[in-house]
Amino acid sequence: MKAVVVQKEDLRYNIEKIKEFAKTNMPDDNGNNVKIIAVVKCNGYGLDMVQYTKFLHDNGIDFFAVSDIEDAIKLRKEGIEDKILMLSSTAIEQEVKELVANNIIITIGSKEAAKVAEKVGQELNCNIKAHLKIDTGFGRYGFVYTNENEIIETVKNMQNVKIEGTFSHFSNAYYDDKYTKTQFDRFINCVATLKENGIKTGMLHICNTSAFIKFPEMHLNAVRLGSAFTGLIAFKNSLGLRKIGYLKSNVTEIKELPAKFNVGYSNIYETKNKTRVAIIPCGYIDGVNVEVGKDMLRPIDKIRYLVGDIKALFRKQALYVSINGKKCRILGRVGTYHVTVDITGKDIKIGDEAIFNTSPKFVDSHVRREWN
Numbered sequence: 001m002k003a004v005v006v007q008k009e010d011l012r013y014n015i016e017k018i019k020e021f022a023k024t025n026m027p028d029d030n031g032n033n034v035k036i037i038a039v040v041k042c043n044g045y046g047l048d049m050v051q052y053t054k055f056l057h058d059n060g061i062d063f064f065a066v067s068d069i070e071d072a073i074k075l076r077k078e079g080i081e082d083k084i085l086m087l088s089s090t091a092i093e094q095e096v097k098e099l100v101a102n103n104i105i106i107t108i109g110s111k112e113a114a115k116v117a118e119k120v121g122q123e124l125n126c127n128i129k130a131h132l133k134i135d136t137g138f139g140r141y142g143f144v145y146t147n148e149n150e151i152i153e154t155v156k157n158m159q160n161v162k163i164e165g166t167f168s169h170f171s172n173a174y175y176d177d178k179y180t181k182t183q184f185d186r187f188i189n190c191v192a193t194l195k196e197n198g199i200k201t202g203m204l205h206i207c208n209t210s211a212f213i214k215f216p217e218m219h220l221n222a223v224r225l226g227s228a229f230t231g232l233i234a235f236k237n238s239l240g241l242r243k244i245g246y247l248k249s250n251v252t253e254i255k256e257l258p259a260k261f262n263v264g265y266s267n268i269y270e271t272k273n274k275t276r277v278a279i280i281p282c283g284y285i286d287g288v289n290v291e292v293g294k295d296m297l298r299p300i301d302k303i304r305y306l307v308g309d310i311k312a313l314f315r316k317q318a319l320y321v322s323i324n325g326k327k328c329r330i331l332g333r334v335g336t337y338h339v340t341v342d343i344t345g346k347d348i349k350i351g352d353e354a355i356f357n358t359s360p361k362f363v364d365s366h367v368r369r370e371w372n
Contacts, residue, residue, distance in 0.1 A: 002249035002282055003368040004360045006047050008055070010242040014229050015059045017239050022223065024216060035222035037085065037205065038229065040075075041067045045230050046287075046360025047245055048369040050078045055371075056229070057082060065224055069095055069104075076102045085165075087224075089113045089133055089141040096120045100128055105164065109133040109141040114154045114161065121160025131165035132201065134190050136183040138171045145190045152197045165203035165222070166191060173210035174234040180211060184218050209233055232359055245360035247286055247367075251323065251352045253279035254343070263340050264332025271331075276344045278328070280321065280354045283337040287362030289319055322355040323348050 022034045038061045044052030053064055053075060065085040066072045072084050086099055089109030093116050099106050100120060108114050108130045121128045132155065135142030143151045145168075155163060168187045173180045184206060191201050205222035207215065210233065212223045227233050231241035256276050263269045263277070282288050319330040321341055329342045341354075360369075 001368065002247065002286065003370040004046060004245055004363050005248055006052075006245050006360075006369060006371045007242075008371055010231075011047075011055065011229065011244050012059055014231055014241045014244065015056065015061065017241060018225065018228055019060065021213075021216075021239055022219065032221065034219045035063060035203065035205075036061055037063045037065050037222050037224045039065045039087070039224050039226035041065075041071065041087075041226065042361050043365050045226055045232075046363055047230070048371075050075065050080075051369065051371060053080055054078075063222075069098060072104045073098065073102050076104070085131060087141075091116045093120060096128075097124075100124065100126070105129045105131060107131050107133050107141065108154075108161065108163075109135070109143060111150065111154050114158055117161050118158050127160055127162045129164050130161050131167055131203075132163050134166065134168045134187055136168045136186040136190070136206075137179070138169050138183075140169075142168065145186045148190060148193045148197075151190075151194060152199060155194075155199050163200060163202050165205065166194070166201040167205045167224075170206065170208055170211050173208060173214065177214070180215065184215070210235065213239060230360070232361075247282060247288070247356040247358050247360070247363055248370075249280050249282045249354050249356070251278040251348060251350050251354060252281055254348070254350055255279075262332075264335065266333055269332035275331075275342055276346075277331065278323065278341045278343045278348060278352075278354075280339050280341060281337060282339060282354070282356060283335045285336050285364050286356075286367060287358040287360070287364075288339060288356055289334045290358070290362040322357075324352045 022036055038056050040049050040053050043049050049071060062082045064082060065087050067087050072086050075084055083105060085105045086107055089107045090096060091110060091112035096106060096116050097120055106117060106128060108117060117128050117130060133142035134145050136145045170180050170183055187206055191204060194201055203222050204220040205224055206220060207218050207223040209225050209228040211218055212225055212228060230245060231243040257271050259271055259273050261271045284290055320327050321330060326346050331340045331342050
């Protein structure tokens with residue numbers, strides 16, 4: 001039976017490495033060390049959100065963040081009592097009421113969201129906990145950083161909302177250092193203006209995983225980390241973080257194919273000789289060979305991806321799976337639920353374990369998560 005295997009000791013190792021690196025920075029003006037906010041979106045980066053969050057809690061992490069209201073409420077229902085920040089701003093009254101009812105810290109990123117939060121606070125006769133979001137060049141949630149007057153007026157008009165933090169989000173910290181520094185400067189300058197006008201900004205945070213590792217001087221009061229815990233990051237891993245999670249399954253069928261026999265959809269592969277193959281019930285629904293969407297907006301990206309696609313046309317099949325420790329080539333196109341694997345000359349039998357090096361984040365949530 002297929003499952004995503006999560007190595008607890010390796011995850012614990014990553015947590016301690018992250019804590020150690022966060023402590024390399026000087027305490028803030030109040031003598032506090034950098035706070036770690038664990039982002040547990042995408043089903044806990046594919047590790048099972050609830051179990052993952054509880055494991056992080058048991059290992060000293062006590063502040064979490066999500067992007068979906070359903071995730072926030074689910075964590076509460078599963079007994080998570082730590083602080084939870086809803087990263088997405090919303091101006092939908094019913095959503096704000098549900099978040100407040102479940103003691104979730106909301107994000108305010110617009111005048112409309114502020115008005116709704118204030119209304120809900122008045123109706124419930126309570127102070128709603130919130131973080132203020134500044135858009136420093138991402139174009140998604142948040143007040144545009146140049147609109148300081150709008151932010152100041154909005155915050156000063158809120159009587160039932162308590163701002164406990166202020167944050168922004170980098171758009172390309174793993175690749176574009178120059179723009180990342182520009183965004184950071186915009187954030188710091190905007191925050192300074194808010195403070196000069198009597199706004200209490202609370203905890204400041206802007207770093208995601210990439211910025212946390214590359215720019216320790218930007219850690220501020222807190223950092224928001226997701227992929228750092230899983231070790232699956234988009235650039236050189238200078239902290240020595242270990243990769244967490246892999247997909248396992250079993251060989252369900254073995255057969256022999258004659259020479260010049262088609263394998264898979266679209267007839268892109270044909271056997272040259274008699275070939276012994278194994279069938280494994282894993283496909284792209286399980287994250288096998290799933291490719292992250294290509295950003296084709298910049299000329300440099302178009303060239304980079306074009307070169308990569310041309311190389312792919314001329315190289316031999318490059319997808320492999322490990323069966324009982326033996327590297328075996330996947331033949332043809334990856335199917336929705338199955339792959340065909342060349343096991344010619346290898347001592348492999350039905351039931352043998354197959355391991356795919358794929359990101360758990362892309363594995364369907366119905367697949368069992370096995371914590372070892």
